[in-house]
Amino acid sequence: MKRIYAKEEVCIGCRLCEIHCKVEHSRSKNIIKVFKEEVPPPSRIIVEEVGPSSFALQCRHCREPYCAYACIAGAIYQDEATGEIIHDPGKCIGCWTCVLTCTKGAIWPDLRGPRVAARCDLCPERDEPACVELCPNEALYVVEED
């Protein structure tokens, strides 16, 4: 499975990853339309910042997935083969239990349509996740892990 890692030493805290994440998960995927005409989706990546230190955080695909344990609808589960945490929006009932239990703060409520949880899906429509590809300082990278 793919995992995104951050290089804290070169993350410049510009938060463009958050912007590009919103655009990628929007209806139009047009940056100006997303912010001017649509309700932007929540960003599935968040820049944590303390003083000069910063890094971008998204779903870590925890080995102990509290979100999956807590999900009352069976919408979040761990792929047994790869360990990837998968979220099925079709089953999600928007109870936000996962949002509460996520120890990383990496799941957000998406209130645009049917209430579903939003978390990093590694941009399945792209070769590389938007945040990784568009980071201006190459502070994010993808590793393929077993």
Add this chain to the structure above:
Amino acid sequence: MLTALLPEFNIERDEDRCIQCRVCERQCSFDVYGYDADHNVMVHREENCVACQRCTVLCPTNALLICESRYAYKPNANWTREAISDLKKQAETGGVLLTGMGCDKPHKNYWDHILINASQVTNPSIDPLREPMELRTILGRKPDKLRIVNGKLQAPDYPSIELSTPIMFGAMSYGAISYNSFKSLAQAAYEFGTMFNTGEGGWPKELRKYGSATIVQCASGRFGIDLEYFNDASMVEIKIGQGAKPGIGGHLPGEKVSEHISLTRMIPEGSDAISPAPHHDIYSIEDLQMLIHALKEATDYQKPISVKISAVHNAPAIASGMVRAGADIIVLDGLRGGTGAAPKTLRDNVGIPIELALAAVDTRLRNEGVRNWASLVASGGIRNSSDVFKAIALGADAVYIGTPALIALGCTVCQKCYTGKCAWGITTQDPYLSKRVNPEIGTQALTNLLRAWSLEIKELLGCGGINSIESVRGNRLQLRGIGLEDWELETLGIRGAGQ
């Protein structure tokens, strides 16, 4: 106090494109932007803008345009906007006007008045893509005559350094530039087979592995110097002067002397690092000779010793003395050479252009029969590969580049290095800003620059039917002047175009 200065730049924001993401606000280190939550708009403090263009480049919707200010005084050829602004600044502060980078005045740029020759009919040009081209450069003293023992050519007795291309990175100290910038220069020089110069701010231990690509400086402040410092490097440079500010020293403010810089420079944390204007042990050529030989002793005669001076009016005579004092390499730093901080009046008015100084020094050393005693490195004002080619044809063995390397790292020559707030993370020690240079990207950008220039120099060689840079050294017949007066052609030692 109310300032009478007009904003230098206008900021035009296309509100139809701005998405209030506040990237501009986060990226600006000069406090230009703010966010008005009540109206969901970005607000500007134009008077703070230095046109570094960091916000423009990072803006994800291209909503920003930073342009020359439309605020204007009545046009006047004598009392220009710059002249008026400088006077107002001095009236408000009573201080010396500081600036960064090199002289920005429109003094005649001789590179732009020199044209290069090409082969036609009588000597064939060479296609560098199909035939080998030699850019390898050796710096150091060359023997007066070849020594042959039993029919075999003997290696010269003098230490030398070998470069894969005649382009090196000029002295920029850790302190003047950020660690990531310094590391990028070191790595790029190492990867490309050329040299970078540590400047006078010491040499961090963890970068000693790049010793084969490192020139260390011994300047008037003598920061970070010990025996290992000299012996881990490939060459030692005595810095007497710097093109941007001939005759004056340096001052790294205490707030920039972090723990790591304090370790590297061997001075207490937070203390000002002051480089005196002169070396207090060098008041004559004889004194210089003593330091050169002290350094040769310290390095067991294994490292070439270079001496760097600013290009000043009597540079040829001084250079002659330096060669006789034992310098293996002479570095001339011209009027347009850059700096982290210098008094504006000095930067813009002191020294002479490198083109003239270089030609004059080369001519003088040739006339005196000592040209082979030292290599000549031109520095300060080299902008592109053709400048390198012209410098070599005027007599240089190699060149140092500083500003072009910084531009490759992101610099936009906004001249605010002295503020320590470089928004591109280059001339700053602020940990929030210095992260903006990613050493991996920086190293790649710098090696790309060296590669591109080297390829272009090969093209220039090829069109002239020359397959080795060695054949261009001091080959002034490759050059012709255009728009130059007789005295200029004579100093440059070249003929006019058409002659």
